[in-house]
Amino acid sequence: MLETINLASIPAFLLVLVRVTAFFVTLPLFSYRNVPAQHKLGFGFFLALLMFFTIDVPIVLPNGTYILLLLKEALVGLMIGLIAYIILAAIQIAGGFIDFQMGFAIANVIDPQTGAQSPLIGQYLYTFALLFLLAVNGHHLMLDGVFYSYELIPMQAWLPLSDGNFADFVIQAFNQMFIIAFLMAVPVVGCLFLVDVALxxxxxxxxxxxxxxxxxxxxxxxxxxxxxxxxxxxxxxxxNLFETMLATMRGLMQLFGGA
Known part of the structure; x- marks a missing residue:
């Protein structure tokens, strides 16, 4: 009987595992390339195992829509982690503005998260931001977002991607990102503009x-x-950027859940 229950719960556990591991693909701090993939998979597996026995997971039987459910769970994790990274990318955009005025635009460094080149001052400020995120236990709040996503987005619900509110929400997230980047770059860029006028x-x-x-x-x-x-x-x-990031993640979950 125990083996039957365990076998019947494997499809539901796979859905939980797909969403959790998809979160770690794009979620800031957890998706760094210098973190070994084995550690990400192992951490995602054990976190999914804990969540499987903690949350109320319905019995899911494999059928014609099971593959679509797997794709939906992967899309939920990728989209929510990506919207969090987009908000946090405001720091590097502000650093790009500062580098352009300082004359450091030609000197770029490799971003360990994306593997692409990023501004020098932007990466400097981004490192401070990640340390500050760890100091205030922001990574715990992001993991809470992964856990409580099942309250807002049920496992067997479909995503309303055809709704126009989704596009409006993403546009508003980009708007917030550029506003915060502008506010971060204004002190340095404004002073350098006055230096240009004086010169x-x-x-x-x-x-x-x-x-x-x-x-x-x-x-x-x-x-x-x-x-x-x-x-x-x-x-x-x-x-303020961290608060915006967590609020944006929750807002996207509510939008996906139809709240």
Whole structure:
């Protein structure tokens, strides 16, 4: 009898496993490429095992729609993790704005999460943001989002992707991302704009001075001073960014669940 129950629960466990592991493919901090794939799979398996015995999982029998349910669970995990990464990418966009004004746009580093090149200052601020995320136990809140997603998105429900609210929600998420990136970059970019204006005035009044030689080191010095002085503002904006990220994840879950 026990073997029959275990065999009957395997399809439902696979649905839980697919959603949890899909979360870890795109979820910030958990999807880093320098984390071995074996660790991600093992952590996802044991987390799915704990969730399977904790949440109320209905008995799912394999039929013609079971493959579609597997694809739906994978899509839920990928989309919610991706929307969280999109919100957190505001830090690197702000760093790109700062790098462009500093003259660091040509010096990029490899992002360990995507494997692509990212701005130097953006990766610097992103590292601070991840450390701050760990310090305030933000990774626990993201795992809570994975756990409570089953309350908002039932396992046997279908996603309303044809609804226009989904496109509006994604557009609003992009809007929030760019607003926060702009607010993070304004202190440094604004000061560097004033430095450009001052160098332009000096170039007109003192033609003997080569502003191209003086301007680049001066802008780098001013940018680092402003970054040092405004690091507290950055932390406040990063905290607001985390709140926006968690609220966006929950909003997308409610939208998928039809709430």
């Amino acid at each position: 332009g005035i000096v170039a007109r009044t003192v033609p003997q001075l080569n502003v191209f030689v003086v301007g680049l080191p001066l802008k780098i010095l001013v940018a680092f001073i402003v970054l040092f002085l405004s690091i507290g503002i950055f932390m406040m904006l990063i905290e």
